[in-house]
Amino acid sequence: MYFAVISIFPEMFASIRDFGITGRAVTQNQVTIECINPRDYTTDNYRRIDERPYGGGPGMVMMAEPLAQAIDDARQRASLHGCRIDKAHCPVIYMSPQGQTLSESKVLDMAEYDGMIILCGRYEGIDERLLAQYVDSEVSVGDYVLTGGELPAMVLMDSVIRRLPDTMGDDQSAEQDSFVDGLLDCPHYTKPHEFAGMAVPEVLLSGHHANIAKWRFSQQVERTQARRPDLWQAFTPNVQQAKWLKALAKADSNNR
Numbered sequence: 001m002y003f004a005v006i007s008i009f010p011e012m013f014a015s016i017r018d019f020g021i022t023g024r025a026v027t028q029n030q031v032t033i034e035c036i037n038p039r040d041y042t043t044d045n046y047r048r049i050d051e052r053p054y055g056g057g058p059g060m061v062m063m064a065e066p067l068a069q070a071i072d073d074a075r076q077r078a079s080l081h082g083c084r085i086d087k088a089h090c091p092v093i094y095m096s097p098q099g100q101t102l103s104e105s106k107v108l109d110m111a112e113y114d115g116m117i118i119l120c121g122r123y124e125g126i127d128e129r130l131l132a133q134y135v136d137s138e139v140s141v142g143d144y145v146l147t148g149g150e151l152p153a154m155v156l157m158d159s160v161i162r163r164l165p166d167t168m169g170d171d172q173s174a175e176q177d178s179f180v181d182g183l184l185d186c187p188h189y190t191k192p193h194e195f196a197g198m199a200v201p202e203v204l205l206s207g208h209h210a211n212i213a214k215w216r217f218s219q220q221v222e223r224t225q226a227r228r229p230d231l232w233q234a235f236t237p238n239v240q241q242a243k244w245l246k247a248l249a250k251a252d253s254n255n256r
Helices: 010-017 020-027 064-080 104-110 128-134 150-161 171-175 209-227 229-234 239-254
Strands: 002-006 032-036 092-101 115-120 137-140
Touching: 002 064, 002 150, 010 020, 010 032, 010 150, 020 150, 032 064, 064 115, 064 128, 092 150, 104 150, 115 150, 137 150, 209 229, 209 239
Parallel strands: 002 032, 002 115, 092 115, 092 137
Antiparallel strands: none
């Protein structure tokens, strides 16, 4: 998968390009990450990419022209890497708190792209004309504001890369994460058997895979109901989960 990141701070992306699962995906040629600095498309001696906003107000606004040229270059590079250059296969995505909130379902959709061009804003934002003409979608990582789009871009890239085939080593690790089936993840344990007076639940030591699966699901339900009731209200169980829920409800009724 191909990623072109347009940022005035390309050095920040060494953390995702060179380390961990994402770095391994780059090393194994499963992913290509290229950073493009819009300052390289300026014509003045100061390499200026921002100006005061029309109408007055605080801060600076990133100018449309250098960003447009950077996006055009990114599209050419994406094409050379085999991407189909349209919004269905290699969209231009602007990281913005005004965008659609990133979710696991959206990540899974993005993992089907040939690539993506990610635009990282700074200052007070980007000239609206650039957004209207060049950007296919806006994505947010939450209802808060950061100093720039670089950290959100890395969150987006990490979440997508780990969903690509064979990047996790064990694909089940990603499939069992929180939100994948609409519920929060269950608790996990490893050695030693006892820590701080707390022992590993016996069911996990039983070797009975059906009972372990049922227990883990019950823990997911309990956590989701307690911590994210909004997710619980939207949850639709599959056939097996519906059976487990019925058994859990019966056991709860008997214990009252």
